[in-house]
Amino acid sequence: MNIAVCVKQIPDPATPYELDDENHWIIRPEDQVLDDTDRSGVEVALQLAEATEGTVTLYSMSPSGTLQGIRQALAMGADAAVLIDDPALKGADALTTARVLAAAMQQEGFDLVIAGTESTDGYSGIMPQMMSEILDVPCLSFARKVDAGDGSVTIERQTSDGFDVVEAPIPALITVTAGIEPRYPTFKGIMQAKSKPVTTLTSADLGITNTVHQVIRSVEPVAARTAGEIIEDDGEAYLRIIEVLEQAKVV
């Protein structure tokens, strides 16, 4: 099975993000890390590839930088990476991103596409679904477990009170939750990562010209948390607490 995995290099979440003054876009350092939620996607892909003697190819649209995040996914065991690195795509909206990644996958070929549910820096959560429409394949979302069958895939779709079992023929697109425990890169994998093939494309290589940028009109800091209400207990405080909980509609 030829598995395509969407991965994203993001600024290290451990350091505070800075936005540029003009466009309010995240300032991306040379050195970006693999989005933590993508580690689960890579893990699922590797398990499926091991079960089906398949291959795992990473797809990412971002400035290459030092490739630190991509190398991490390659070190986990992915076979190759296709990177779309194009200044014209800076600030691209979710639909443009979906079109670009889908075009790259169509060009390279795939049986299954795996993505995280949403990126840690953008949080739109809609890009994979857009891709499935463009690729014209079924979308199985919020998978907490994935099994490959003969010409099909079956997932356990996480719901608020349990899970649904969903099956679809391949080719298909799956989004995976962070609940799937990723493996650590092996040291051998880390050393081999730099010799794995990384193909870099531009939007022109994919025949995509009409790219659309998102416009962020303004950014407001999160309002400071206001002080809570302190209830002095004169023996009747529980009545006030019940009242507050009822107002919050939690009881």
Place this chain on the structure above:
Amino acid sequence: MAHAISPGKPDAIDFLQIDGMLSAEERLLRDTVRQFVADQVTPHVDDWFNDGVFPKDLVKTMGDMGLLGMHLEGYGCAGTSAVAYGLACTELEAGDSGVRSFVSVQGSLAMYPIWAFGSEEQKQEWLPGMASGDLIGCFGLTEPDSGSDPGSMRTNAKRDGDDWILNGTKMWITNGSIADVAIVWAGTDDGIRGFIVPTNTPGFTANKIEKKLSLRASVTSELVMDNVRLPSFAVLPNVAGLKGPLSCLNEARFGILFGAVGAARACYETALTYAKERVQFDKPIGSFQLTQRKLVEMMVGVNQGMLLAMHLGRKRDAGTLSAEHVNFGKLVNVRMALDVAREARGVLGANGITLEYPVIRHMNNLESVYTYEGTNEIHTLVLGQAITGISAFA
């Protein structure tokens, strides 16, 4: 022409930007071990230490990652650079010296002698299983009455036909009671030789040392060999004399001089955070001059220690590191780490004596690290001999 010197924004931990000395590959490896420690060690290590438990479940994961015998080539080992091995030790010991000790003993003391002095058959038989974590090794040199002076060992091996008969007691043996194989050094008619001893050989027993207040998340044992009969091929064929075990110790010390910096860093980070949050006399204790001095001394120590470790690591990868350089590194960095841990303990006040914070655990662990793999005194005298040409002890 020199560049201008201008104000920067130094990081409170990596003040000297030593990160910038690492390659992308080294950083990825370092970050991988750091993540492993954050996921698998830090959340549980206070309980392991409190209960005196070694996390044996982690061994297989460490093997899968390639941590065991990582700087050795072939036989299932990862074959990384010396700097990479050192960085892994730093991160492991930032978690706990006991976890780093396991990796040091497995890779540098048990696997290394087989790799360096073993026959091809011995390497094939033992190294792949030890690299994967399926087999655990230990190293028997020190005895109850033979520590800094290993030449005085009483453990001996005598020929009986083609076989060897091994007798003696080894003491303070990390991994002893959980080991599948022990590398035991014993006196023979041809001087000190190394033997590969499967721990299920009749006459071999390992007794766990229970009442210790240091390295509690690590197994320390006594090995007793009572007429242990070994086949002729149990001996390591390619080394005789003390240089065998001492070269293994140099391997392990190299990891320790990196590892100790990790323990120190963890203590300094804890003290820095605490000093900025702990309020007394209506201000954080980090605003008092006495505390600031302590924090700065800790930061300087940690950064100097890492610089030293990186320098020695780069020299090793360039093939220019000598044993005396390793003595220098072990002497200075473990002493620094112990000083930092004690200073951090003081900054944390009473909280510093609980396992809620990592400081006293590191501090107690470092008391062992200060002594094992060559005491601070012996390293001092080796350097004394190196600069005067006069040996003070042998």
